[in-house]
Amino acid sequence: MPIAKKIDETIAMLKKRLRAEESFDLIYRTMTIGGKGACLFFIDGLVKDEVMEKIMEFFYSAKPEDVTDAHSFVKSSVPYIEVALSDDEGLICTNILSGILVLVVDGFDKAISIDVRTYPQRDSSEPDRDKVIVGSRDGFVETLVANTALIRRRIRNPSLTMKILSVGSLSKTDVVLCYMDDHVDHALLNKLLKKIQDAPVESLTMNQQSLMEAMHRTRWYNPFPKFKYTERPDTAAASVLEGNIVILVDNSPSAVIVPTSIFDIIEEADDYYFPPITGTYLRLSRYLISLFTLVVTPLWLLALQNPQWVPELFQFTVQIEEPVYIPIFWQLILLEIAIDGLRLASLNTPSSLTTALSVIAGIVLSDFAVKSGWFNMQSLLYMAFVSIANYSQPSYELGYALKFLRVLLLVLTLLFNLWGFLAGLVLIFILMILNKTISGKSYLYPLIPFNGKELKKKLIRTRLHVKY
Incomplete structure (x- = not known):
């Protein structure tokens, strides 16, 4: 449902949908910008206060000729990079609850979403689960953007793709599929995209475990793991370069690697x-x-x-x-x-x-x-x-x-x-x-079906491919 042009109707609708009067941390601030009524909606604790104050200085300095329509206002009076326009009521509410600052202005048929959010997070220290004797000492954290940045830091190639999806009819949890477009199995990628988009789940209460169980129905009597989990960015980056797909879930400090076999699960970063x-x-x-x-x-x-x-x-x-x-x-x-x-x-x-x-x-x-x-x-x-x-x-x-x-x-x-x-x-x-994996391949590959060249790679650590 699109938002109304009249500011009073829009504010009343958003306050009702967001239950702003019942939630103390949902803040809405009315103001006047260029002679027009406006209102800011945001979640307390999820926005960068210093950046928001600077942006508001530009709002207050806007002239009436700058506030004619949403597009021109964004160009002239919103000094920030991550800005988007939307007239979809559901998307606007989801943005606000995700920590995005949303501005509605009287007479505008679109709301302005400004991504000045910041999530509380711990330091990217070495994970307790995947320690190494030598090598990198950083690890994934519970913030999705920080995790994608740790992979981007290691792979500086335009083929690296980070595709974001929203999962859960209630939680609207962000899920990212990370892959190399020129290395990935696109049939498997499309299969995963469809499974995630069609996942019959209201919320990912247990992060990636909830997503995996919704995507891949397993036989309860088979205890072998179907996925490989890692908290190491170097392991995830290496898997992406090999053509695998890494799934990152917001609020989870670990990544899921698919496809996988029992040889991949036992493998460790220290091997390399x-x-x-x-x-x-x-x-x-x-x-x-x-x-x-x-x-x-x-x-x-x-x-x-x-x-x-x-x-x-x-x-x-x-x-x-x-x-x-x-x-x-x-x-x-x-x-x-x-x-x-x-x-x-x-x-x-x-x-x-x-x-x-x-x-x-x-x-x-x-x-x-x-x-x-x-x-x-x-x-x-x-x-x-x-x-x-x-x-x-x-x-x-x-x-x-x-x-x-x-x-x-x-x-x-x-x-x-x-x-x-x-x-x-x-x-x-x-x-x-x-024990079939989500890709449908054998859990014992390359032993079954037999592939001597690949089995040798799994058993014997060979030299890395270096071009001289």
Whole structure:
């Protein structure tokens, strides 16, 4: 619905739509510009006060001949770069609620939107989730424009495109698709655009997670992550240059990279900040450690059930000196839950007490757990390795997927011995094959379908392409 030319009608309409009388932080200021009535609408705390004061000086100095129509007024009396005209009532209200300064003038058939907004944000420090030994120390923040600027800083190419969309019938959350126009798969890009625009969601309460769940319906029983999340601008920029699409959501300090495979999820920035031989070692170590976290406790349980299969060299692994009051299987299950309990407790522990309580939990609890007969030393040893090794790869989602599948392997091994263990491995492989990404490609690419050249790139860190 277009706005009215009469200023009183426009002000009354906007005040009603925005419920300005009920919200203390929604400010409207009436004034006279060039002999005509005018009104400013803005959200307190989301505008740059100094810039707004300078702009108002030009408003008050405007002459009647400058205030004939919206277009000429913008050219002569609005000394700011980001200015737009609109007569759409819904768009004007959305602009105001987004922090944009909106000016309506008597006799103008369009409102003037001046983007002088500024959002409260923290410093762009290194993220806790994606740390590196060497390399950049900046990270994404909760402000969308700051995040796009961090990528722009790394890619100075006109092909880099930042396409903005609005998602959520209530929240109107800004979402940006970042891609290289001459590298991207345009079929995938159009598919993503349609999915985002048609997303049946009222608000993105959980930021990118809400958007991903609305875009891509997944099978609840398949725990493997469908997307790669990163809080590092260098990782996002590298993915864009490789032809991937990066999705940024306002209020979220992480980016979503599509398409992705399990090899991409396990990959880390440190692989490229070190020389090829070191990067290859780190990458292969991460693959092996991730595999060990999945099978180490089920393998030990299988060895305890069949000690005659264990080579003499490793007989010590099935020789338990402490008395076993609780079956080993239940010890491992209890430890799986206990580790998550300690992890959740550490998140809610005040920073000043984190170190002290971690020492207490690690030393006192483990010591008394063995002496009281609840657990034995080997159970604690293997579960300690599993809990620490989970952090060898950067994805929390993959870590929990491996946890759920490890428990599944334990249950099948307990019930069906060797055949249960083998069936569990086959089932896990089938879940990985069936885990289609949003692009529709295989989760195991380039292993399935096989592409030797691409698989070599995923396993071995080669030299970067340099033109001499």
